[in-house]
Amino acid sequence: MATTEGTHVTRKAARPSMGDVARHAGVSSQTVSRVSNGHSNVDAATRARVIDSMRALGYRPNSAARALRSGRFRTIGVIMFTLRTFGNMRTLDAIATEAAHANYSVMLIPVVDATLEHVSGAFSRLSEQGVDGVIIVFEAHLLDNAEFTLPPGLPVVVIDSNAGDEYTVVDTDQAEGARQATEHLLGLGHRQVWHIAGPESSFSAVHRTESWRRTLKDAGIEPPPALYGDWSTESGHRHGLTLGGRDDVTAIFAANDQMALGAMRALHELGRDVPGDISVVGFDDLEEAHSFWPPLTTIRQDFGEVGRQAIQQLLCKVDEYGFDDEDNRRVTVPTRLIVRESTASPRVRS
Amino acid sequence: MATTEGTHVTRKAARPSMGDVARHAGVSSQTVSRVSNGHSNVDAATRARVIDSMRALGYRPNSAARALRSGRFRTIGVIMFTLRTFGNMRTLDAIATEAAHANYSVMLIPVVDATLEHVSGAFSRLSEQGVDGVIIVFEAHLLDNAEFTLPPGLPVVVIDSNAGDEYTVVDTDQAEGARQATEHLLGLGHRQVWHIAGPESSFSAVHRTESWRRTLKDAGIEPPPALYGDWSTESGHRHGLTLGGRDDVTAIFAANDQMALGAMRALHELGRDVPGDISVVGFDDLEEAHSFWPPLTTIRQDFGEVGRQAIQQLLCKVDEYGFDDEDNRRVTVPTRLIVRESTASPRVRS
């Protein structure tokens, strides 16, 4: 067991600073700084000597001091409502990977629930922790009544929401995806497409629903009422029972794969064949979707690209920080129809 | 469009510092510091005045300066191999939430692949960024050949691995879970339980496999060879085709839900009934597991508790940093059998 004195010594054996390296290499600490930051105006021999000393002493730059001095943290904050959805997880993964590439770290700020209080808390925690920019992954309207005090001038990119013109927005092309799904079913010969929608509080859900409706209208079909779920398999199951009980339903477009899965379970329970009696299309392309029974036809979102774009847009803003804050873009990432075995042409009516 | 001068002014309108607040409130900056840190030895009236000034000026403490001065960052690092598994996502969610409770931020360090190079890179990025402690979520043996230079003395907690006695380890009780799954099947009357295992490079997988084997032996049954997969539905599907083709197979324990799902798809394709012909048990309890067809009997892991325990252990180490570094514990989180409809008693042989 360590004595107090012992621990004190342990603590004292702190990380070496630039000064230590400089002394070891026989140069000034400013030269060490230049080497550390890769400035060009250092003699090759000197640089090598400094690097050797860094190695020898196990020098690591102190990010706090660096941030204090330079005002840059090389860190971006990510505010997320929940990590529990497939899409958010994939997006976060892409963001973190892409940020690491650019030599940025990612600070994760979870928002437990979508109350104003919690969101404000996240923002304030964020502005205390040092970040150079923020990516907000919202699916709600909360940015509208923007009571939030984001530190003014802090670069922001929003994913999965439409925050008007105030911020740069990156998002999957929800409308395009919903159109692909609906047209795929129409193309197979279905005369009508029913829709299990996501919650009306979600922008992506609303976009998908609107696009489904528009696509039907463009095809001269009067859209039936949408059935609103909450993304869960359970809600898909509930609506699946309703739709499966009707003879005139031959095609269902669910706003995500989970609800599609729940609907398919309901259809199984009702003894309806998928796709023989009813075709089902999902949205997302979960890892497991190709192993559902039957393997699910769905719309693949390119979460990786969304994350990449978000980082790219954000870092571009960070670099030009203070020069042209008003330049907010809207980046749209395309979707892809993945055809599997849950869709087929409708049976010819007897 | 902003002029250069304009932007300069914008930049100049920087965040107020303690000095500004102090001047505004007519006190010394040290008093502001005391208020900011909640020290008790400040007069109530003074404190109120300072807080008012903070509000008026929109003061936010500068974390870089604070960290530089105090040596504490109020940040913990999380090193993860991948965010793309259900378990890791849930664990991360719990860690982030729990950390926020304790007023800590989470810095996410992704490791693209499990090469020594990348892991070292993550560690070095980590030690440059300031963190007070690290949670490592590994499933591989990499910690053994610990070439890695974690900053000495940095508190570490490892999840999902067994890193010997060097670190505190928090993990799901893999052995218990596998035993529950196997005994559930035996209890239903199955005479043999086949196992679709996770990769041998994964500690959790190995634990589950060993426990399955031991449970069978304890029941006086000679375990059949395990079929090794890679966690993916695809590998589950492959082994499902093999097992489904044999008449003597009535019960399958898959090491995770995805492989169970893949196996069930294979069984469907072969026309075998689940659970009529063959019972299937998974491991994890994905959100969707209760909507698989049939709803999957599985072992639920309490990822939330794992995250909570990890944070708790880590913060406890952080607080006693330097006093008793050698106190490494092993925390085990229990599992729970969730019985659904993919398991049943075996059909009586004709």
Next chain:
DNA sequence: GCGCTAAATGTTTACGTAAACATCGGTGTC
């Protein structure tokens, strides 16, 4: 060889905070 330029390096300083120490009243004790 003179001065000029540019490259390499050193010196000074400030970033915002909090610990350590200093000061100044007031309060209780005998």
Next chain:
DNA sequence: GACACCGATGTTTACGTAAACATTTAGCGC
């Protein structure tokens, strides 16, 4: 009423870095 003491507040200083400025040295044209 002198003294010690304590609580509230101010003053000084250092944390590790990098920008700004200063200095030295080498190279080069004339």
